[in-house]
Amino acid sequence: MDNQKGNLYLIPCTLGDTPPLEVLPLLVKKAIEEIDHYIVEHEKTARRFIKGIHPRKSQPSLHFSQINKFTDESEIPSMLSPCHEGFDVGVLSDAGCPGVADPGALAVEAAHRQGIRVVPLVGPSSILLALMASGFNGQNFAFNGYLPIDKRERRQELKRLERLSAEIGQSQLFIETPYRNNQMLESLVSTVTPDTQICVACDITLPTEYIRTMPASNWAKTKVDLNKRPTIFIIQK
Structure with missing residues (x-):
């Protein structure tokens, strides 16, 4: 595997309006602090979650690709292009763990095909x-x-x-x-x-x-x- 590639982080989020750090480990906060490229179900929901985790993070620096039931699967491989440029990418569900009963699984499948390391983080399912x-x-x-x-x-x-x-x-x-x-x-x-x-x-x-x-x-x-x-x-x- 090319060590210069970024990783694909599967970042859990809360299941509702619970304060994030009551149910999420610090490793999730660290990932949010460091990652600027995201694959998400809805950008608005993702921005709100990221702001809740890291209020001082620059919102204009964030880049989002959307993946949901309407997404054409042919669009998914290109969502991982930042990884090939050395940037980490985070996958965020609207609630809970991405990839589990969640369209983010398609991004994970594409990452494996492209030789990108997949890193699942702990959170509520x-x-x-x-x-x-x-x-x-x-x-x-x-x-x-x-x-x-x-x-x-x-x-x-x-x-x-x-x-x-x-x-x-x-x-x-x-x-x-x-x-x-x-x-x-x-x-x-x-x-x-x-x-x-x-x-x-x-x-x-x-x-x-x-x-x-x-x-x-x-x-x-x-x-x-x-x-x-x-x-x-x-x-x-």
Whole structure:
């Protein structure tokens, strides 16, 4: 590998409006202080995060490339050009760890193809924090992303995940668009068997954090408003 190349740093950010240094290590602050080139989901969000970490950093000196679900993959290799000029590049997600359920993974893939060293930094992942707090199987688990929006297809997928959990003891994690969280929980409770365990992990690391694990039969009697609150759902049979 060419030692003159810059590195690609995967820089975690907060999961909400938590003061950054309450949940992020100093190594993240050091990386932000030294890096001026970034690959981000949204420039405005990234600038706000960088300013929160390092208020005195010169904003005009920052360079941003945007990567999201609308990005043409052919544009991604050129986003790493600063690395070939000896500059480090940072990848920032809108929340949590870049590259995990995040379009930043495409930049990481391109970096490996170009022989650029990839450096992951420690920070909060809502997926892993939810699994840690669930009490479910942490040896065998799967993150399934978003489930189908169509009610019939969603019920079929929930039944499939429940069967899979029962067959191989695998914890099944998934998410929903925040404004549909309440409907997802209702659908989940009415679809799985009453003894299936459900964990709802909401607003992780925030003052409003809510994490509960109990059988579907108990959730049927529980009132909780998840509307517009980032939530991880986990089931285990």
